Amino acid sequence: MKSMLGTVTLALSLLVAQVAVAADKGSSDDAVAMVKKGGALIKSVGKEKAFAAFADPANKDFHDRDLYLYVYDLKGVALAHGNNPKMVGKNLIDIKDTDGKLMIREMIEVANTKGKGWVDFKWPNPTTKAMEQKSGYLEKVDDMLVGSGIYK
Secondary structure, three states: OHHHHEEEEEHHHHHHHHHHHHHOOOOOOHHHHHHHHHHHHHHHHHHHHHHHHOOOOOOOOOOEEEEEOOOEEEEEEEOOOEOOHOOOOOOOOOOOOOOOHHHHHHHHHHHHHHHHHEEEEEEOOOOOOOOOEEEEEHHHHHHEEEEEEEEE
C-alpha cells in the first residue's frame, strides 16, 4: 500500500511539474493572438511605430514568456525581430535551421499561397537558450509576413 501511495504521489508531482513548465511557454492560441494584434497595430499606426513596439522587450503585448514577433518582407528581409534586433535589415531568405530547412522561404511560400499558416523549424528558445523545435504561425499583412511561434 505504501508503495502504491508513493507511486501515485510521484505521478502527481510529475504532472504538476509538467503543467508548471507548460504555463511558462506560450500556446498556439497565444501566438495566433499576438500575430493578429501585431498586424492590427501595423495597420493602425504604421510600420515604424509598430516595429518599435515589437522590438521593445518592455512591451508585454509583444514579449510574453517565449513569444515575440518577427516581420519579413516577401523577399526575405527581416523588418522587425522581437528577439534578435541584429537580424533586422538582413536578407535571410537562405537561412537554414539546424536540419537544413529553409524556413524563411517556406514562410514566404505560405504567406503567398495561403495568406496564413504554420511552419515548423528549429530555433533558439529565448528563455532556455537551447535549440528547440518551433512552430511558427504567420499571416500576410500587406507586402510582409508577421509571425510568432511556440516552442515544443
